[in-house]
Amino acid sequence: MIKNYFKIAFRNLIRHKSFSALNIAGLAVGMASSILILLWVQHEKSYDRFHAHADEIYRITCEATEEFKAAVNPAGMSPALKSKISTIRNAVRFSHPSTNVMEYGDKKFEENQGFYADPTLLEVFSFPLVKGDRTTAMQRPDAILITEDMAKKYFGHTDPIGKTLKKNDNDLVTVTGVLKNIPANSHLQFDYIMPISAIASTNSDFTTNAWGNFNYYAYIQFDKTFNPTKTNLAALEMQMDDLFKLHNTALKATFHLQPLTSIHLHSNLQIELPGNGNIQYVNILFVVAIFILAVACINFMNLSTARSARRAREVGMRKVIGAGRGHLIGQFLGESILISLIALLIAIALVWLTLPAFNYLSGKALEISIFDIKMLLTLIGIALVTGLISGSYPALFLSGFKPLSVLKGGTKLGGNGNLVFRNTLVVLQFVVSIGLLVGTVVVYNQLHYIRNMNLGFEKSNLIYVPMRGDIWDKQDVYKNELTRNGLTADFTVTDYLPTNIVTGDVNIQWEGKDPNSQLIVPNMAVSERFFDVFQMKMASGRAFSSDFKGDSTNYVINEKLAKIMGLNAATAVGKSISYWDRSGTIIGVVEDFNFKPVQQAIEPMILRFNDWGGTVVVRSQPGSTEATIKALKEINTRLNPGYPFSYGFLDQNLDNLYKSEQRLGSLFNLFAALAIFISCLGLYGLSAFMAEQRFKEIGVRKVLGASVFNVVYLLSRSFIKLILIAIVIAIPIAWYAMDSWLNGFAYRVDAGWLVFVLASVVATAIALLTVSYESIKAAVANPVKSLRTE
Incomplete structure (x- = not known):
């Protein structure tokens, strides 16, 4: 039976090529857009989760005033905590990023991606060490761990272990380990690591045991038996506050524990390591992915229900010869799933072709592999869900026809209920498109304002x-x-x-x-x-x-x-x-x-x-x-x-401070354009169907003296009404969303009325251009052709 469903579905696709092409194109572009965004979202949410003990690691942060919340703390905090609290299994500190000139032979480079860290680094974190001994690599003060790329830069393909680099034209450091290149989804990014013991004898934070200087990033690892509930973490934070007061009575500060896996997206602290993301942007683009896929599904529903008259007699005949409603629903869902699977194949090809450009826009190095079982199942799942959602209403609608009325021609197939549903879907499509257009303009205006605002000094040259x-x-x-x-x-x-x-x-x-x-x-x-x-x-x-x-x-x-x-x-x-x-x-x-x-x-x-x-x-x-x-x-x-x-x-x-905002703007531009493109595919299909449905009516009107403008207006006015309704709905939603985003800036533009007018005019113009093609084509056609059979 299932085989028969797909065979009939395939025949229908071949028979109605233009309808099939519109549906497949809309779904393919929608799926490709959603897959790209979901790859980006998945990458953003995967930060630091590759560490074996990721759920046990927390970073210590401090709060000195309501406005000053920082990612650093005194050098003595984490060692003192480890010695006093039994549930803390380990601790590691990192210095601020360190810049040093490294030299080997005739190769000399300035390296600005380095840290000093405690020897416990490789015990707490799971950065793979491809050469060297994890237990001893950080023990000697003159040690240095370098990444594979840095090892290749200085030593080529020879084994770097035991080799000596000259640091800052003076000190000698010995390579004791080679780390696998640090994953892109790590908030700690570095090319080399040296032990804190190398600076302990000269740095005042260590020589004077200073608790008033907040110069180190500190991470603690809890014992597996520790349950990190809010109550338990709050109790530990109180112990941290008390410990600080013992060593520094002059400064008021409170301390907090931040989960390692929440740092990238949920940390907006001062003196933060560079490269953090923003959960707000992740959520925005995730919603955009859902909206774009929804717009593609709406296209399918609209075009399928609009074509209901062509399938009505087929449904009637099937019911007469014994087909139940469940079989018909299965038939139509099978067709939509087949279309969805074909669209998925095209979408994967589109993703593969456009991924380099998308990586450039997003600043990532994302990959897609269909040999990854988890990825493959996810993509198939997207296709199946898309097929079921997009085919559900057409299946229920078409399978509900009464066979006797259909075969007699007495059923009004394009009834009010169907028309209202189709119109609602068109409105929803353009609500999304107008909302994205508003977002594009507002983000552009804010970025332009940031680049050109008076900073109090002249930044150029x-x-x-x-x-x-x-x-x-x-x-x-x-x-x-x-x-x-x-x-x-x-x-x-x-x-x-x-x-x-x-x-x-x-x-x-x-x-x-x-x-x-x-x-x-x-x-x-x-x-x-x-x-x-x-x-x-x-x-x-x-x-x-x-x-x-x-x-x-x-x-x-x-x-x-x-x-x-x-x-x-x-x-x-x-x-x-x-x-x-x-x-x-x-x-x-x-x-x-x-x-x-x-x-x-x-x-x-x-x-x-x-x-x-x-x-x-x-x-x-x-x-x-x-x-x-x-x-x-x-x-x-x-x-x-x-x-x-x-x-x-x-x-x-x-x-560089506004890279994440610039990338958001670029991605907004891209997906706003794609959402409008998908919406226009559906609008084009509907306008073509309406023009075909009213072909004879247009011929009669032309014979009676109607002009091309009259015919175009006749076919376009219903769409204009729908777009106006979409504008009324989209404007308050878009204003609220953009105003919330702009509130994150101390200096911001106003999302004025002109932005909404511009977005509305652009959306209306694009929609009219889309509809006008088929309308004008129908209006200039020879009326004799449409009336000669009467």
Whole structure:
């Protein structure tokens, strides 16, 4: 019986080629879109789950104020917890990402993807070690673990174990292990790891057992017997708070335990490791995948029910010769499943062809393999569910015809119930399409606003060069060389770039400050030309100057800090302020500028005089960027031959902060276009069916004098009404969704009425163009052809 269902279904596909092509094309594009999104969603949700003990690992985070929640904690926290709490099986700390120059033979590279970590790294985490001994690889202070790619870069195909790399043109480190390349779905990304013992003897966090510096990412692994309920975790967090108070009574801080598997999508903390995702974006695109598949299913239902007249007599004959309703439902569901399976094959081919482009847009390295049984079953499941859903209503509708009425021709097959259902589906299609169009415009406007908003400084034409190696001891010579060259003379020195500053201190005092308040103030150390090079504006007072020797103990603050102090820009100048017990005078107030991503509001900032170095920032003249880089390279190579020259652009750093939003915008554009395309396929099919159904009526109207415009309007007006209804429904839904997304930005555009008008006009225009083709074709046809049989 099933074989017969599929045989008849296949014959129907061949007989009605245009109908079959529209249905298969719509389902294939819908499935391909959904598969691409689901691959992306699956990848986002798989982060850190490859570790054998993923469910037992938690990261320690801290909260110093309601606004300041960070991913770091003191160096002593995790070892102390491990020694005091028996349910903690193990702990491991990571430093901030470390940049070092590595050299082997004639190969020398700057490596900026490294960490210092505890020797327990390979006990807690399951990063595969392809060469070396897991138990001893991190024990010696001069050890280094490198990834396969890094091993190949320096050592080719020879065994790197025991080989020595020169670090920073000075220290020697020995390769004790080779790690498999770190999976893309790990929130910890690195090319090499060195033991914390290598810096323990020189780092003040260890030599003084400091509990006031929050410089380390710490992870703990619970014993298998520990039950991580909310109550148990809360009790442990209280123990962490009490432990901190024993070592630091001056600072108020609370600590929390964050599951390893929730870090990538659910962590929006300060001083976070780069590369985190956003659960909101995952949910948005998952809903988009469902909507696009739903739009494709709606197409199938619409076209199938619209063609009901052609199948009515078939249904009548089958019932007369004994077919039950269940058999007919099986027949029609079999047809829809067959169409769905054919569409799945085409969809897989489309995914395979478009995956490289999709990976480029999404910044991922996704793969699809039909030899993966789990993946294959998932794809077949999608096809079966799509076939059952899309074929369910046509099957129930067609199988319900009364045979006697159908064969006599007395049943109104396109009745009101069927028409209302079809119209409802068309409205739903365009609600989705208009919603996605609104999302596309709003995301574009917000990204454009971010790129072009006034940050409080001019970000273009700024080239930065980190000070490395011998430059530290030749700063006067270095600055003189930069000054002498006209291309590099417009420079300054700063310890941090004002793009995403992650430092902050509470040791700041001024007259009248509430002794019970705890304010975390980010800081920068800048040289005298900083404000000129960055083209910042002083609200009051002056900038640092080499003409004033006392500036080494003076400060510049921003307007936000002046306001917190209860002052304005004018009255703040001349006031005393103390930073880390170093008293000085406020000599200037700079206008507020953004030094963190624009999702965050401007925070208070204190700037001190830089007399030790950091990063050189040069403002190049328009059109001379390449020449400026060449001049910088020549100066750095001559003064610092042991280090490779490296540089960056400030505006590119800023753009990188909004990569996830940019990718969301690109994906929105893509899937909005696909949703509209699928909707238009269905609309085209319906308009063609209506034109065919009313072929004789059109002929009569033309004979009686109707113009082409009259006929086109006749066939199009019902669709225009449906689109107008869809606009009314879509606008409030889209406004709520976009307003919720925009609320995540401290600085945002307004989703104004013009956005909704534009999206509505575009959707209407596309729909009219789609419908007009068949309408005009019918309107210009010779009426004699349609009436000669009458």
